[in-house]
Amino acid sequence: MDRLGTEGAFEVLARARSLEAEGRHIVHLEIGEPDFATPDNITEAAISALHAGYTHYTPAGGIMEAREAVARFVSRRLGVDTQPGEVVLTPGSKNVLLFVLLACVEPGDEVIYPDPGYPIYSSLVNFIGARPVPVRLREERGFRMDLDELASLVTARTRLLILNSPQNPTGGVLTEEDVAFIARLAIEHDLVVISDEIYSQIVYGHEHVSILSQPGMKERTVLMDGMSKAYAMCGWRLGYGVAPRELASRMEALMINSSSCAAAFSQMAMIEAFESPESDRAVRRMVEQFRSRRDLVVAGLNAMPGVRCQVPQGAFYVFPNVESTGLDERQLAEDLLEGAGVALLPGSAFGPAGHGFLRLSYTQSESDLRLGLERMGNYLAERPAVAR
Numbered sequence: 420m421d422r423l424g425t426e427g428a429f430e431v432l433a434r435a436r437s438l439e440a441e442g443r444h445i446v447h448l449e450i451g452e453p454d455f456a457t458p459d460n461i462t463e464a465a466i467s468a469l470h471a472g473y474t475h476y477t478p479a480g481g482i483m484e485a486r487e488a489v490a491r492f493v494s495r496r497l498g499v500d501t502q503p504g505e506v507v508l509t510p511g512s513k514n515v516l517l518f519v520l521l522a523c524v525e526p527g528d529e530v531i532y533p534d535p536g537y538p539i540y541s542s543l544v545n546f547i548g549a550r551p552v553p554v555r556l557r558e559e560r561g562f563r564m565d566l567d568e569l570a571s572l573v574t575a576r577t578r579l580l581i582l583n584s585p586q587n588p589t590g591g592v593l594t595e596e597d598v599a600f601i602a603r604l605a606i607e608h609d610l611v612v613i614s615d616e617i618y619s620q621i622v623y624g625h626e627h628v629s630i631l632s633q634p635g636m637k638e639r640t641v642l643m644d645g646m647s648k649a650y651a652m653c654g655w656r657l658g659y660g661v662a663p664r665e666l667a668s669r670m671e672a673l674m675i676n677s678s679s680c681a682a683a684f685s686q687m688a689m690i691e692a693f694e695s696p697e698s699d700r701a702v703r704r705m706v707e708q709f710r711s712r713r714d715l716v717v718a719g720l721n722a723m724p725g726v727r728c729q730v731p732q733g734a735f736y737v738f739p740n741v742e743s744t745g746l747d748e749r750q751l752a753e754d755l756l757e758g759a760g761v762a763l764l765p766g767s768a769f770g771p772a773g774h775g776f777l778r779l780s781y782t783q784s785e786s787d788l789r790l791g792l793e794r795m796g797n798y799l800a801e802r803p804a805v806a807r
């Protein structure tokens with residue numbers, strides 16, 4: 420258990436809630452959860468499913484109609500022929516990661532993952548006794564990795580590579596050139612790739628690219644995705660993996676041994692989410708709002724003394740560099756919560772390469788974001804340590 424890590428967002432959220440219970444007002448910029456309600460047509464589909472008796476266990480990999488809906492969605496969006504037998508539904512996409520690591524990685528194997536990155540990657544890799552090998556994402560490259568550096572990290576022990584685009588915590592995205600290079604590397608060294616694309620529908624002004632669409636990659640890639648982010652369905656707990664058939668059947672066996680199945684009515688609601696034009700329109704509306712929130716937050720941060728913020732191309736996070744404030748990012752995050760009522764995360768909660776950065780989630784209303792920025796700006800302006 421000592422090897423298992425955690426997710427800072429849940430810890431800061433708990434601290435913020437306890438301050439609220441003491442009567443303090445907190446602006447929540449810590450947790451990656453849209454403030455929007457799940458689109459009505461999806462909720463209605465779940466209610467109908469409950470009334471129709473979808474209250475029982477389902478097959479471990481998911482109800483066939485729901486797996487077919489995922490297969491059609493992935494085939495359509497990524498242009499990769501996908502069959503329902505290659506789809507496994509899980510209660511949240513995190514399980515896809517855990518199951519693939521359990522199925523494919525031995526103790527002592529090496530797994531390359533992005534730093535800064537979603538903290539669960541290194542936590543689970545450590546937990547199963549493998550060695551996490553960070554590849555640094557570089558601020559000056561829009562938080563993309565240096566491809567030669569990535570290639571230099573591959574050894575005879577490297578088994579698996581974790582990609583995440585658009586990325587948490589930086590909002591960086593992989594380009595066509597990046598995925599083509601990484602695909603060649605994976606094929607050359609016989610690596611499995613987990614491609615975490617949970618933010619793939621939340622992109623601004625460009626098309627999402629997936630490594631799954633690269634020639635020769637379908638047989639070695641696991642697509643990790645889910646309903647939480649694009650459809651504002653975090654609490655429905657529904658994710659999915661798309662994997663080569665044999666690996667998919669191993670994941671089903673792990674489902675039988677852990678959760679049995681994902682919730683039946685969530686699975687039925689997912690069909691509505693994927694197949695109704697109304698859901699597409701709702702997603703587009705939410706993405707438009709995220710985009711204007713992004714622009715507001717980036718401009719606000721760049722106007723603060725000692726803060727430098729890139730414009731992220733996807734997801735709903737910003738990752739400002741706060742080194743020039745002269746303040747330690749952990750201390751700053753703590754002070755902003757306790758002293759200014761703004762909950763956000765230190766970049767180092769996402770790995771050593773996050774030192775000197777903060778992560779803000781712009782999933783709250785514009786008025787909350789403005790208030791958070793105002794409190795943060797005032798706080799920094801009053802600190803003597805700020806370099807001007």
Ligand SMILES: Cc1ncc(COP(=O)(O)O)c(C=O)c1O
Nearest residue numbers: 451511512513537587645647658
């Ligand atoms: C990069 C990334 N992957 C996976 C997840 C897990 O999402 P869920 O388990 O809700 O599908 C998150 C949630 O924050 C995330 O940021």
